[in-house]
Amino acid sequence: MGTLFVGGALTLTLGALAYPSMLGVSQAATAQDRIIAQTQWGPLTELDRDFVVKVRAAGLWEYPLGKIALQKGTTPAVKTAGEHLIDGHAALDTTDRKVAAMLNITLPNVASPQQVGFVNTIDSSSGQQFDSNFANILRVTHGSIFNTIAKVRSTTKNSLVRALADQANDTVLDHITVMEKTGFVNFDQALFMQTTPPKLPAVDLTPPAPQPGEPMIVLTPPPNPTSTTVALPGDASSGSVPSTGVTPTPTVG
Template identity: 40%
Template sequence: MLTRLAQVVTALAILCSLAAPQAAAQPEFGPEYTQTQFGPMGPAGRDMLVKVRLAGLWEGPAGRLGLEKSANPLVKEAGRHLISGHAELDAKVLELGRTLNVPLPSDSNADQKGWIAEMTNAPAGSAEFDRVFANRLRAAHGGVYKFLAVVRTGTRNTLIRDFAKRCMEVVLDHIQVLEATGMVDFTDTEAIPLAALAAAPVGPAPVPAVPPAVPTVPRTQNIAQENGSGGSDAILGVLVMVAVVGGIYLWTGGRPRRSRSSRE
């Protein structure tokens, strides 16, 4: 009897394993990804390291120009933040480039050289220098901050995620000290495109004349998923009942109990 019971339990276990939903397969990454011990390294992570390196190549020198040429103490303070912040990020990005095998630039690009030239050519101690300094750097930091947020939320590489977080902290600090100079022109919608959107009046949303049709495909998909889940639960419930009945049957020897009158 115990042997028969063991056979029923084994068969039930096999059926349960077949009825249980299979684990989701791990995602496959394309050829542009490389596997590392810190997680997959993709194009966005490599692009982030390159952009942070490029930022340090011109924003550190720009900070030194702020200290040397501005008569505004708030601009000088912003320059100090730029120098210290990018010194930290530059050392870290070079380390990560070696660790993750990402080649990094050694010179700033043409646009960055042009911005440095603007600051160099502006008269020392002038409001013109302070405006160029604050607005060029504020626009650059705003674009980088949005890019870092996208990388931070999407990467599966722990080194890139942690570095993106630190970069966002440093870049936000630089944005704040640049804005504190009072020289940032928020009406320059080319440099700060969200300024126009923020200034636009907010009115009531228009009511459509014809209500949009309710899509049916997602609901059908949900129903199919619910039915699939419910079907698996029902199968498991039936198997449990079979196991209980089979156990009782085998425990009693598979024979009906005789009444007392028949035994007499």
């Protein structure tokens, strides 16, 4: 897992964010349309559930990378991209945890092994190599999940999932944009990796389930957040970055 530079070209393994089957179940594409629950907000499909988990897993590795970028980034643009990761995923995680609780979806507290590998690869580099690894890996992964968001938003019949997809779309587009503004993105390689991801074992793509009774990790918003949550049906607190109301809540940040 990770990155390898060959003749100046970036090569990386990718999969976790791009696949609805990331939960470790081998499924035909049509299985994602299977309704697994009827809720007051509309039917919930396997694709809907997997998307809620993906949003959580994305924040669990991209949020800490934002903090690393603030420390190790060598240019203002890389540090700005790190700020956007922290701000955007803190707000998105707040919405995601609310949606998961309302839909009775279990969320992970740790990213998948593949995603942890991304963090380790980026964090183990320094200087402009860090900047390049950071920008390219995150541009590829955000570009991949962008397509999944579009599919979920255009097909889901669940109003909570639609609201989450709206916020995720805005967040991911913002993160794609700030990665591109760093000037380190190799577009040919990024687009190639998005369209030809390697096939990896399900165990690498699956965030581990939380232990029974394990308190949920919360991604703490920055002191002056600019990203906001979206309005959820029946939730008057949406539209700001509210307190989570979960006790206890170990925080990251």
